Amino acid sequence: MNAIYLLCLLSASVCVIAVDLRFRLFLGRSWRPALLVLAAGLVFFLAWDLAGIGIGVFSRGDAPYLVGLMLAPELPVEEPIFLLFLCEATMVLVLGAQQILGRSARGRSGRRRRR
Numbered sequence: 001m002n003a004i005y006l007l008c009l010l011s012a013s014v015c016v017i018a019v020d021l022r023f024r025l026f027l028g029r030s031w032r033p034a035l036l037v038l039a040a041g042l043v044f045f046l047a048w049d050l051a052g053i054g055i056g057v058f059s060r061g062d063a064p065y066l067v068g069l070m071l072a073p074e075l076p077v078e079e080p081i082f083l084l085f086l087c088e089a090t091m092v093l094v095l096g097a098q099q100i101l102g103r104s105a106r107g108r109s110g111r112r113r114r115r
Contacts, residue, residue, distance in 0.1 A: 005065040006078050013085045016092055025095040026088070034091070041087035042080060049079060 021028040027035070052058035053074045060066075060074045069077040 002065050003067050005063070006067055006081065009078060009081050009085055013081070013088065016085065016089050019096075020088065020092045023096065023099070025099065026091040029095075037091065038084060038087050042083050045083045045086070046080060049075060049083075 017027065020026050026037075049058060050072065053072070058074060060070075060076055063076075066076050066078055071077055071079070
């Protein structure tokens with residue numbers, strides 16, 4: 001058994017969560033609603049994966065970097081961790097971009113008033 005992919009996912013998740021908490025973007029802003037959004041995203045994407053597995057679109061394939069534990073046929077244990085990472089990273093990117101663009105717009109409007 002190999003855990004490289006799982007360790008990479010966990011490391012990347014810790015980094016994204018650290019940025020999130022530092023800049024109070026998603027979990028750092030309001031953790032209870034954020035956890036509900038993450039849970040909803042996880043349920044949606046797991047249902048999507050299971051439907052894809054059921055109709056034969058998704059399969060595990062030959063992946064030497066997985067732990068080897070399966071939650072269901074063709075569903076490795078790393079998949080829900082990846083899906084949580086995907087949802088968290090998406091929310092951090094969207095809310096971070098929103099924050100940056102909001103500052104930029106406020107800065108431009110402040111400069112216009114001075115002239």
